[in-house]
Amino acid sequence: MTNADYPYAGRFPVHRTLPERGTPREDVLAELRAMAAEEDAFWETGKCSGTMYSGDHEHYRFLTEAFGLFAHVNVLQRDMCPSATKLEGEILAMALDLLHAEAVTDTTPGGLVTTGGSGSILHAMLAYREHAAARGLTGVNVVKPETGHPAFDKACRLLGMELRSVPVDPVTTVVDPDRMAAGIDDRTVALVGSACNYGYGTIDPIGDLAGLALDRGVGLHVDGCLGGFILPFGQELGYDIPVFDFRLPGVTSISADTHKYGYAFKGTSTVLFRDRALRDAQYFHLPGWSGGKYMSPGIEGSRSGGLLAETWAAMVQLGREGYQAYARDIFSTADAMKAVVGAHPELRVMGSPTFCFSFTSDAFDIYHVADLMRGRGWRFNGQQYPNAIHMAVTRPQTQPGVVDAFAADLAEGVAYARTMEAAGKQAFSGAIYGGVPGGMSLEAEEFIVSVMDDMLDVELSVPPGP
Template identity: 40%
Template structure:
């Protein structure tokens, strides 16, 4: 079943005859597997002692997580301040003899824009550097957009320089939470993803991914979900999601005081304001049942458009609520802030980022504190 899921994904992303991959438990693990594969390939095949990855600042934080765990150096590159797409020239100048991988997003999580992947892949091909396309968020949308009738730049294995891709089946593939795929253009990369210990007294130990024991139920339900929807089902879902995505963009552009960030390509619509603290809108929308993701540098909010937003009246209701609440906020844009607005405003203003990290760790700690039970009462 796992092999068939991988092959279905390879077919979606136009993997060639040497295409291969594995399933993982999610996007973070898929990303970590790609990073391990390229780190070990660089060390064992290319003789690079200190592998580095080039990472546009909008790429998913899971790459930074992998770099910390695998002791890889990250070279962060800027994005265009207007389009929020990766700066290809900055990537070019960041390449050096230690570069083991370059990352591009399709689309990126913060703004829903697709990086100039063809140009990045051309750089990778020219300088002999593997290029990973992260499609964890919207892979099961962008893969079907062309068939659904929407133009999209080529982003997958049709580009010779693209050597790996990550895509989550548990997002727009609608499989149960805990499944994703990592795909490679050639087995020479995947073999460096594997871990093998041949000399353990307990026997020869080999595992394809981070986990030793893996849940067969997740693989089986993922396979079943893909078979249930089929290509036609995903094409139809994609068409509805893209249209909802367009309606939300169009509606927000007409709201006074709101600006769309970049030109969103798929899944996500990000927006901000130069008239008021945008996080005030987040707090107000939460009270109306909308849960938006707060982004930073610059401040903004984004909505991830899902199949639920394609239901009758949902996008209109969203835009109407934004418009009504913005009108109220603009009556007193300097109002005192609290909750999320205060937290994000404070976090962005602190120059010592280690303090922000410490606050985040304290928050994570608090999630594991149980309320004391007094059995004497």
């Protein structure tokens, strides 16, 4: 065990039982303010990949006030809180509009607000399974590119669906539609394409996948969790971003996270359906329960109205003009950072990415670069197969000086990597989603389990004495 296993144990009380007497509110808030200020200082430098999409404390204060007005409300009780119907409905209407649901003329589109990208993907997969089951089709499968988010694998495992993963082109980092076609059979209910994928920031050939889905009579889910609220504005700004939304007839569902480039707080996302009948297939009904007739449109039951309020507030306050202005800054910053990487012959950007990108090296282990840059305050996410460094550009990177710092520190990192490679040294950094540092000294699954155990269970024990 290390001191890092027990954060703040040396500074603040450690609670293993409820305190005998309650702590004064101001003392509680003072402790929280101290932790928040120190942790904010880490990402405020702009050296953190992804994670903090807005980075604007004035915006956060605005959302906090909106959240606080409805934080105590359970949106299940619409008779007491009719505002939830307005807020949720308008969030979905705005998201559907952004992703061109007006192009759908043969069905009526709809959607759900969920708790995040994984929740949206889980609900989409549930909808496809249940819609198939209503037609008598069981034992179904989904075909996705290997770069598709692990939430698809998780959803299929939880729902008892087969997940078929298709390799991507190692140069373009996108999937070949012919290889996707080879994975389809009479029990396939949906294909998956990313716009864009998390790993490389590249967009699968959604147009081709949509045509394939139509030809084979299966659904196509576009994972726009990362790109759904920024790529449309990139298109408006003239960037070479292909159509990926409901303008393509074969696209039957899209996930898009409001808590990423929608600039809402963590805890909301949208999953949108070309046809409400597909969405409605996942509804849960239990009319014979002794507690009353029960129905839930999604997996969650109780939800805080605050999440709907702050998400709605973010979207309405920013408007198209605000979103487009932020997109302009992010795309131009991403272009500048990719140019910095391209100036080093030892490095190469993978594929043709958008606002987030990954880079690797054929000359040395790229994790040596990550090691040096961690010491300069950078927090990257590591990729594997091949090893690569991932950078998701968000608003904190658009502040003055960040690109210059990236250029200077990357140059040092490349020089350091050359030295370490020549000396036969092993890099410390590893490819752990979410940025957990450390090398892979154990077998991968054992290591991941140990990391999870540390996060969940170590704090249950009393910190060791001095």
